[in-house]
Amino acid sequence: MVTGVRQETNSDDASSHGWLDAVMDSAVSAAWKDIYRPQAGVVLHPAALGRLPTRQDVVTTARVLACAVAAGSTDYFVAYVRSIVTEQAARGAPPLAMAAVIAALRRYYAEALPPALAALVLSVLDAGLDAVSRPGPDLSGPVAALVAEGSAEPFTGVEALADALLAGEIDKGRRLLRDAVGAGRPCVEVATGLLQPALYTVGHRWQQRRITVAEEHGATAVAAALLAELFADAPRAAPLGRTALIAGVTGNRHALGPHLVADALDVAGWDARFLGGDASVDAVVAEVDRCRPDLLGLSASMPDQVPAMYRIIRQVRRTFGSAGPRIVIGGLATNHMRALWRWIGADGWSPDATTAVALVGG
Ligand code: B12
Numbered sequence: 001m002v003t004g005v006r007q008e009t010n011s012d013d014a015s016s017h018g019w020l021d022a023v024m025d026s027a028v029s030a031a032w033k034d035i036y037r038p039q040a041g042v043v044l045h046p047a048a049l050g051r052l053p054t055r056q057d058v059v060t061t062a063r064v065l066a067c068a069v070a071a072g073s074t075d076y077f078v079a080y081v082r083s084i085v086t087e088q089a090a091r092g093a094p095p096l097a098m099a100a101v102i103a104a105l106r107r108y109y110a111e112a113l114p115p116a117l118a119a120l121v122l123s124v125l126d127a128g129l130d131a132v133s134r135p136g137p138d139l140s141g142p143v144a145a146l147v148a149e150g151s152a153e154p155f156t157g158v159e160a161l162a163d164a165l166l167a168g169e170i171d172k173g174r175r176l177l178r179d180a181v182g183a184g185r186p187c188v189e190v191a192t193g194l195l196q197p198a199l200y201t202v203g204h205r206w207q208q209r210r211i212t213v214a215e216e217h218g219a220t221a222v223a224a225a226l227l228a229e230l231f232a233d234a235p236r237a238a239p240l241g242r243t244a245l246i247a248g249v250t251g252n253r254h255a256l257g258p259h260l261v262a263d264a265l266d267v268a269g270w271d272a273r274f275l276g277g278d279a280s281v282d283a284v285v286a287e288v289d290r291c292r293p294d295l296l297g298l299s300a301s302m303p304d305q306v307p308a309m310y311r312i313i314r315q316v317r318r319t320f321g322s323a324g325p326r327i328v329i330g331g332l333a334t335n336h337m338r339a340l341w342r343w344i345g346a347d348g349w350s351p352d353a354t355t356a357v358a359l360v361g362g
Contacts, residue, residue, distance in 0.1 A: 019113065019114075019117055020065070020066035020069060020070075023112055023113070024062055024063070024066065026112070027105060027109065027112070028058050028059050028062050030104075030112075031058050031062070031101065031104035031105045031107075031108050032058050034104040034107060034108070035058070035100050035101065035104045053097045053098075053100055053101045056304075057101050058101050058105070060303055060304040061080075061098075061101050061102065062105060063304055064080045064303060064306065064307060065077055065105065065121070065124060065125065065128075066307065067307035067310045068080075068124055069121055069124055070314075071344050073343035073344070074123070074127045075343055076337075076340065076343040076344065077124050077125075077127065077128050078127050078128055078131045079339070079340070079343075080303060080337075081098060081102070081128040081131045081132060082131050083336045083337065084098050085098055095132045099129060102125055102128050102129050102132065103129065105125060106122060106125045106129070109122065110122060153185075154193065155180060155185075155190070155193045155197075157176050157179075157194065158194060158197045158198050158201060159198075159201065160172075160176060161173055161177075161198035162198040162199075162201035162205070164176065164222075165198060165202060165218075165219035165220075165222045165223055166202060166205075166215055168222055169222075170222050170226065173222060173226050174226060176194070177190055177194065177195065177226055177229075177230055180194055181230070181233075186234075187233075187267065188234075188264040188267065188268075188357065191227060191230060191231075191260055191263070191264070191353065192354045193354075195227065196257075196260070196352065199220070199223055199256065202216055202219045202220075203216070223256060224256060224259075227256065227259070227260060227263070231263040231266070231267065234263075235267070237267065237268050237269035238269055239269055240269040241271075242269075242270050242271065242295070243270065243272070243291060243293040243294055243295070244262070244270050244272040244273070244293055244294065244295040244296070244297060244360075245272075245273050245275060245284075245287055245288065245295070245296050245297070245325070246259075246261050246262040246265070246272060246274050246296075246298075246299070247274070247275035247276065247277075247279040247284055247287075247296075247298060247299065248275075248276065248277030248278060248279060248298075248299045248331075249279060249298050249299065249300050249305050249309045250279065250280050250281065250308035250311075250312075251302075251305045251308055252277050252278060252300055252302070252305045252308075252331070253277045254277060254299070254301040254331070255276055255277035257299055257301070257332070258274065258277070258297065258299035259274050260353045261297055261299070261353045262274035263353070264353035264354065264356060264357050265297075265356070265357060265360070268357045270295075273287075273291065273293075275287060277299075279312075281308075281311050281315050285312075285315055285316060285319055288319075288320065288324065289320075292325075293325045294325055294326065295326050295327075295328065295360055296316060296324075296325040296326070296327045296328075297327075297329070297330065297356070298312060298313070298327065298328075298330075298331075299329070299330055299331035300331045300332075300333040301331050301333055302332070303333050305331075306333055306340065309344065310344040310345070313327055313329075313344060313345050313346055326348075326360070328346060328347060328349060328350060328356065328359065328360060329341050329344075329346045329348075329349050330349060330350055330351065330352075334349055334351075
């Protein structure tokens with residue numbers, strides 16, 4: 001049985017991960033058909049499940065499962081299940097859709113895997129199934145308190161800034177940010193305490209279908225320009241002689257957050273380089289080889305990007321061993337699971353750019 005925090009599984013990491021990767025597409029297709037196959041005359045109905053599982057739900061769950069097994073952490077799979085169930089409950093949906101996905105994957109893996117690996121995988125799935133119906137200890141923990149601890153006075157003007165971003169009013173946005181800097185607040189604090197919540201507000205309005213994707217894109221473009229201006233003028237600490245590489249992991253197109261982390265390290269005296277979003281395992285390993293950084297920062301925004309983050313961490317560890325960089329993780333997907341960094345073998349985690357600088361020193 002896979003247990004607790006980063007205890008190794010009995011099966012070899014590479015072979016279990018390889019097996020689960022090799023059967024991933026078949027598992028998803030079989031589970032998908034299974035979920036929607038009428039059983040004993042009972043047809044699934046949205047009203048019964050609250051929300052019908054999507055194929056993406058099955059894909060993400062299968063990927064997270066493979067990652068949890070390879071990393072030797074049932075806790076990670078359980079925390080993933082709880083976060084999805086909690087998110088769906090907030091939208092008024094019962095947890096049955098998640099249960100249906102896990103049960104269908106379970107039926108496939110019970111048949112398809114060699115017995116020893118099947119026993120391991122089923123034990124992780126069963127822990128997940130158990131978590132669907134029984135609330136347990138909070139393995140992730142709310143992040144809001146931690147962020148609040150690290151920040152001083154809250155900012156006013158978040159809604160006004162969100163409105164300005166959405167209206168494309170760059171002058172108004174610039175004024176709001178400059179006023180905050182003029183009032184004596186450091187640039188990093190202004191970026192994380194004012195611009196970041198304004199972008200979260202934009203995301204929230206998109207989720208509520210109050211704005212279109214195009215409006216969201218436009219707001220992001222204005223925010224990126226304002227961030228560049230904010231940091232161009234920021235006073236910089238004396239160089240620390242330490243280098244950092246920051247990247248969004250494979251599949252993560254949310255680049256503003258990790259870029260802001262790189263900027264925050266930069267003004268704190270680090271030589272920080274941002275590799276952009278959607279970085280592949282090979283690209284990150286090649287850059288680590290070329291730059292030999294002291295710190296590698298990886299960002300994931302959505303749950304299905306965490307397995308890619310794990311792959312990068314594993315490959316960097318395998319390639320560079322103890323000569324490799326310290327690895328910290330962050331991004332929205334990690335903010336819903338405060339212990340994730342331990343489960344996937346990183347050295348630390350931080351919920352925003354301000355606390356990231358405090359974590360790594362600067
Ligand atoms: C802008 C945006 C986009 C832009 C991104 C453009 C760009 N160049 O960055 C685009 C249009 C590409 C996009 C696409 C999508 N998005 Co989007 N997007 C957003 C939005 C509105 C803002 C993101 C942002 O910039 N936030 C501001 C930054 C500063 O905050 P942050 O990313 O959290 O970063 C901070 C911390 O997390 C932390 N951190 C981040 N990385 C790291 C790394 C390290 C090492 C450390 C220590 C810390 C750290 O520090 C950062 C700075 O303080 C969010 C809403 C939100 N709540 O975030 C949705 C949001 C993230 N997107 C969402 C979704 C669903 C999508 C899409 C699937 C659909 C869509 N909307 O088109 C695609 C998926 C793209 C992909 N494959 O990644 C959802 C994700 C839901 C979820 N958790 O599953 C959100 C939450 C919107 C919502 N409310 O539903 N998106």
